[in-house]
Amino acid sequence: MRARPWQVAVALALAAGGAAALVAVWSAGSRAGDGGARTVVVTMRHSRFEPSVVRVEPGERVRFVLRNTDPIDHEFILGDPAVQRRHEQGRERQHHGDVPGERSVAAGQEAATTYAFPLTLDGQALEFACHLPGHYAYGMHGTARVG
Numbered sequence: 645m646r647a648r649p650w651q652v653a654v655a656l657a658l659a660a661g662g663a664a665a666l667v668a669v670w671s672a673g674s675r676a677g678d679g680g681a682r683t684v685v686v687t688m689r690h691s692r693f694e695p696s697v698v699r700v701e702p703g704e705r706v707r708f709v710l711r712n713t714d715p716i717d718h719e720f721i722l723g724d725p726a727v728q729r730r731h732e733q734g735r736e737r738q739h740h741g742d743v744p745g746e747r748s749v750a751a752g753q754e755a756a757t758t759y760a761f762p763l764t765l766d767g768q769a770l771e772f773a774c775h776l777p778g779h780y781a782y783g784m785h786g787t788a789r790v791g
């Protein structure tokens with residue numbers, strides 16, 4: 645059966661509303677500790693990030709709490725395409741922990757990193773990804789939308 649145009653419109657509106665509600669929940673993190681940074685929990689499960697889309701404000705400091713529920717190691721690398729390329733090509737394959745927005749998370753462990761999103765990123769997006777071999781290609785990446 646072919647959907648009539650109004651049925652398609654209703655379905656799209658429902659889908660958009662649902663997505664907006666989810667994003668709203670994700671961005672409603674708590675503000676405690678770490679100099680007022682907002683906490684956003686990102687779970688690493690089955691070699692995927694949950695949520696895969698995070699909304700942040702320009703100029704906002706976000707403390708990413710990274711929960712790895714998998715029996716294998718992962719990493720969280722937040723940055724622009726040049727940063728992602730560098731890590732994917734293996735030139736920075738090491739333990740991450742010192743650079744803001746970059747963190748290795750061992751199997752079954754939790755870690756955190758705080759990142760300040762520059763005002764200049766308003767209206768843009770940064771990617772976060774895991775570059776352990778094969779993980780990015782499998783789909784282990786997400787987006788931080790700024791603004």
Ligand SMILES: [Cu+2]
Nearest residue numbers: 718719774779
């Ligand atoms: Cu991974």
